């Protein structure tokens with residue numbers, strides 16, 4: 001059995017590992033007959049949001065990791081139909097080995113996490129498809145009574161647009177099954193994006209807490225006018241600390257949160273700034289250059305005008321430089337917006 005990442009013991013009544021939607025339906029029906037709660041996990045690596053274990057003891061843990069088939073990838077219409085056990089690594093490898101034309105969105109949660117598990121939690125990735133639920137069409141769901149529900153146009157036998165247009169006709173149901181445990185999703189269509197000619201990642205630190213408002217103001221127009229199409233992640237020091245290490249229980253009184261002194265020491269030791277911002281510019285070489293120029297201008301305005309801090313806002317702190325070197329070995333790493341990854345500015 002998997003260990004509980006949060007250290008809380010919620011012993012399941014049973015762990016079942018079905019091979020297909022029919023077996024999921026059988027388990028759910030049986031559990032309903034006996035009044036048992038069912039808790040689904042796709043790959044069970046929900047670190048940060050929850051746990052691999054059920055929220056209470058005595059539940060039936062439905063581990064869907066064996067259901068890891070990529071049913072279909074349509075390279076012309078750019079979507080994949082996948083099962084819950086399909087991981088980021090698996091889909092990425094598949095796409096590379098089959099023409100290397102398309103990319104799937106990616107979270108920072110690691111290669112062996114599930115697309116469907118993350119989507120059920122309404123997780124966010126880092127690319128232009130980072131708002132994942134907005135890039136899904138056509139779910140297959142096992143309901144609490146064991147019935148199979150196909151959402152959108154999947155409702156109609158032989159429909160060709162199930163994974164292209166999420167709404168079908170009538171009420172739009174997909175959102176009901178996220179963050180709810182109202183059904184078990186056994187398959188869905190996820191949209192893919194054409195492999196970009198250029199990607200320019202940026203990762204920068206905001207050295208003064210008060211400056212984050214000006215940084216957000218500087219980024220907003222770039223998101224609104226489409227210059228920045230990636231999801232922009234903005235995290236405080238606690239977000240960066242918790243993403244990089246296990247909670248230091250030995251240094252903290254039982255049951256208490258991280259003391260301020262320990263937090264300050266971790267920030268100082270890791271050169272972690274009050275705020276860290278990441279995102280990326282995507283596009284062809286021709287489209288990408290003006291975008292970098294526009295971001296550069298915005299950065300300069302932010303640094304020279306809007307930001308109260310004496311230190312240059314958004315400068316790449318040493319921690320960010322180290323993280324950048326790790327994330328993109330060999331890539332040029334210079335302050336702010338001109339940190340080229342795949343193309344030279």
Ligand SMILES: Cc1cc2nc3c(=O)[nH]c(=O)nc-3n(C[C@H](O)[C@H](O)[C@H](O)COP(=O)(O)OP(=O)(O)OC[C@H]3O[C@@H](n4cnc5c(N)ncnc54)[C@H](O)[C@@H]3O)c2cc1C
Pocket residue numbers: 040041042043044045046047048049050051052064084106107108109110113114115116117118120121122123124125126181183184185186242243244
């Ligand atoms: C360093 C780090 C970075 C992270 N980065 C990100 C990030 O960038 N973006 C992000 O969103 N998250 C991130 N996370 C959080 C988390 O690890 C991911 O969201 C991860 O994908 C979730 O684990 P999983 O895919 O194994 O889902 P699971 O643990 O399998 O599922 C998550 C939950 O969804 C529900 N569920 C799962 N499968 C189904 C199903 N088939 N039908 C119905 N309900 C289901 C259940 O309630 C389950 O508990 C990060 C975590 C860490 C530690």
